[in-house]
Amino acid sequence: MNYKLKCVHCGKIYDPKKVKYTCPVCGSRLGTLEVIYDEFPQVKKFDVGHKGIWAFADFLPVKADHFEVPLLVGNTPLYEKKDLARQLGLKNFYIKDDGRNPTASYKDRASAMAIAKAKELGFDTIYCASTGNAASSLSGLAAASGMKSVIFVPKSAPVAKITQLLVYGATVIAVDGSYDEAFDLSLEVGEKFGWYCRNSAVNPYLLEGKKTGAMEAAYQLRWNIPDVAMVSVGDGTVVSSIYKGFKDLKIAGLTNKIPIVIGVQAEGANALMRTFNSGIFDKPQDMNAFSMADSIAVGKPRDVLKACKYVKESGGKFVSVSDAEIGEAIVELARKTGVFAEPAGATAYAGLKKIKNELKNKSVLIFVTGNGLKDVKTVKSFVGHVHVVKPEFDAAREVLKDAGAI
Numbered sequence: 539m540n541y542k543l544k545c546v547h548c549g550k551i552y553d554p555k556k557v558k559y560t561c562p563v564c565g566s567r568l569g570t571l572e573v574i575y576d577e578f579p580q581v582k583k584f585d586v587g588h589k590g591i592w593a594f595a596d597f598l599p600v601k602a603d604h605f606e607v608p609l610l611v612g613n614t615p616l617y618e619k620k621d622l623a624r625q626l627g628l629k630n631f632y633i634k635d636d637g638r639n640p641t642a643s644y645k646d647r648a649s650a651m652a653i654a655k656a657k658e659l660g661f662d663t664i665y666c667a668s669t670g671n672a673a674s675s676l677s678g679l680a681a682a683s684g685m686k687s688v689i690f691v692p693k694s695a696p697v698a699k700i701t702q703l704l705v706y707g708a709t710v711i712a713v714d715g716s717y718d719e720a721f722d723l724s725l726e727v728g729e730k731f732g733w734y735c736r737n738s739a740v741n742p743y744l745l746e747g748k749k750t751g752a753m754e755a756a757y758q759l760r761w762n763i764p765d766v767a768m769v770s771v772g773d774g775t776v777v778s779s780i781y782k783g784f785k786d787l788k789i790a791g792l793t794n795k796i797p798i799v800i801g802v803q804a805e806g807a808n809a810l811m812r813t814f815n816s817g818i819f820d821k822p823q824d825m826n827a828f829s830m831a832d833s834i835a836v837g838k839p840r841d842v843l844k845a846c847k848y849v850k851e852s853g854g855k856f857v858s859v860s861d862a863e864i865g866e867a868i869v870e871l872a873r874k875t876g877v878f879a880e881p882a883g884a885t886a887y888a889g890l891k892k893i894k895n896e897l898k899n900k901s902v903l904i905f906v907t908g909n910g911l912k913d914v915k916t917v918k919s920f921v922g923h924v925h926v927v928k929p930e931f932d933a934a935r936e937v938l939k940d941a942g943a944i
């Protein structure tokens with residue numbers, strides 16, 4: 539597809555052959571770029587089952603002979619939950635489970651796009667800073683594509699995510715600092731060594747890969763767009779991508795509606811919500827972030843401007859939830875639907891529960907952005923314990939009785 543890059547801050551339009559990452563005038567924080575297309579073709583059929591995200595290649599900034607990671611990225615399940623909709627007072631309730639991607643998070647959609655771009659531009663090494671999932675995604679997809687990956691994560695990232703990186707053969711730099719510090723360090727190092735950058739917001743193409751989550755959901759719902767879409771928010775790229783995915787489908791004439799997009803943050807890391815509520819989107823309300831939802835423990839959101847603009851355009855807003863509410867949401871979602879989400883993955887559900895009275899009789903779609911097995915340690919304190927017994931029938935019966943199972 540033919541496309542250009544437009545600065546979200548000053549509106550200047552750039553030729554993608556001349557500018558790779560962010561607006562040279564507005565800088566890397568506010569000058570993030572939007573991909574704008576000349577026009578979309580009149581596609582009516584999508585081979586989502588076989589192609590995953592590439593079923594939407596006509597909506598993506600790639601050439602006809604683009605590189606496709608040899609893994610099925612996307613084509614994740616969308617569940618309709620009628621009973622739960624009734625319990626929550628909603629008209630319909632849908633869950634898009636993106637924990638079912640190859641490396642178990644939504645980030646695979648962005649990494650597949652970044653690798654396609656890196657290959658197009660002739661890079662053999664790609665780097666990123668990440669709270670964990672973008673990193674494990676990049677390292678897994680890079681391994682599948684024969685590329686080298688260099689990863690910067692905060693030392694505190696959950697062990698499953700760090701182990702995933704090492705298993706895939708990435709070079710891992712565990713930064714003794716926050717995600718925000720790891721991000722700044724990675725930009726400096728990556729720039730020096732001339733590697734391709736897969737950092738949230740800085741690379742404008744990631745959002746395009748991510749928007750396929752919304753497009754796929756629309757396709758699975760037979761173009762019946764829900765009233766509200768909810769997703770968790772750290773840097774703000776995923777929430778922006780949900781809006782843009784639905785918007786591009788509307789521009790292409792495949793749908794006639796864009797849902798209200800609601801971003802959900804952790805209370806200890808709600809910089810984007812506070813910026814949005816201040817009404818001054820280009821003065822980010824940065825903070826020292828903490829949340830057990832490590833994937834969204836972001837104090838300096840990099841896609842702040844885009845996320846605020848897009849969410850506002852959709853008529854949506856941001857809400858925040860406590861870590862306790864996130865913990866309860868993980869357990870409830872797992873027990874009521876069988877979908878096991880990592881803390882950031884269940885955050886959208888926690889947000890939905892918090893504002894369910896405002897959403898009465900609406901049809902609501904939530905995105906589960908990461909799999910629960912990514913971080914079992916955090917959720918342990920929200921569940922019961924096992925019953926240890928000797929290998930004897932009477933002992934088993936006693937504990938079953940105590941546990942109320944018989």
Ligand SMILES: Cc1ncc(COP(=O)(O)O)c(C=O)c1O
Binds near residue numbers: 643672773775776907
């Ligand atoms: C599981 C999960 N959910 C949500 C997010 C938030 O995405 P963004 O940082 O683009 O807001 C992330 C980002 O790392 C994530 O890993």
Ligand SMILES: [Zn+2]
Binds near residue numbers: 564
């Ligand atoms: Zn600019």
